[in-house]
Amino acid sequence: DIISTGLMLVFIIPFFIFIVLLTQMIGAEINDEKSTKSMEIIISNVPPKYHFISKILSSSLFVLIQGALVFIYGVIAILSRSVIGSLLGSGAVSSDVSGFIKETYDLIKASGVIDLLIQGLPFIVLLFVLNILAYAILAGVLASMTTNIEDYQQLQTPIMIIMMIGYYVAMMASVFDGSVFVKIVSYTPMLSALVAPVIYMLGQTTLIELIISNVTCLAVVYLL
Numbered sequence: 001d002i003i004s005t006g007l008m009l010v011f012i013i014p015f016f017i018f019i020v021l022l023t024q025m026i027g028a029e030i031n032d033e034k035s036t037k038s039m040e041i042i043i044s045n046v047p048p049k050y051h052f053i054s055k056i057l058s059s060s061l062f063v064l065i066q067g068a069l070v071f072i073y074g075v076i077a078i079l080s081r082s083v084i085g086s087l088l089g090s091g092a093v094s095s096d097v098s099g100f101i102k103e104t105y106d107l108i109k110a111s112g113v114i115d116l117l118i119q120g121l122p123f124i125v126l127l128f129v130l131n132i133l134a135y136a137i138l139a140g141v142l143a144s145m146t147t148n149i150e151d152y153q154q155l156q157t158p159i160m161i162i163m164m165i166g167y168y169v170a171m172m173a174s175v176f177d178g179s180v181f182v183k184i185v186s187y188t189p190m191l192s193a194l195v196a197p198v199i200y201m202l203g204q205t206t207l208i209e210l211i212i213s214n215v216t217c218l219a220v221v222y223l224l
Helices: 003-034 036-045 048-087 091-110 113-144 149-155 157-171 180-187 192-201 205-221
Strands: none
Touching: 003 036, 003 113, 003 149, 003 192, 036 048, 048 113, 091 149, 113 149, 113 157, 113 192, 113 205, 149 157, 149 180, 157 180, 157 192, 180 192, 180 205, 192 205
């Protein structure tokens, strides 16, 4: 329960929020360029393919940097909470928080999850990046099919449904207990970033299966 809750708070929920931000941003930018006729000027000077790639990469980098900053700010906030609590004399509360964090860390370390995280962290990060690219490319394709933001919002529905499926499967991953269904979902691009890290950290899948999730997502990004 601790592992599932921690992963949901640290990885899954921020990923969900940033994907929503990403799809909204790409759709708004592309439709704004169409409505102001700036798209015609851009494409007359830059090949459409390069413009599309630059749009996807810039938006994806923005989301990745925002995610890294949120994580860093969280670490700074926890450290500041402990230091300020000690300076203001609220040592009892501060020690309780520190004790809870230490107890939780010792429990997770004893379960072997830390070792799993160290082994799989590069592939988990890569999986997040690949899925962000997949969502960004799909959002760009959908936005290119519309002429205003209202039409784009209607086409966003499939993306939202996919994300909600992944979110709820990840939230209930411990209930599935390594079933074939949850493993198939973890291999599925655009769902894998939400599900694969959770079931891997729960010990329901292996590092090889995490790598397979990366390979399938990379293939879909190339196809898109």
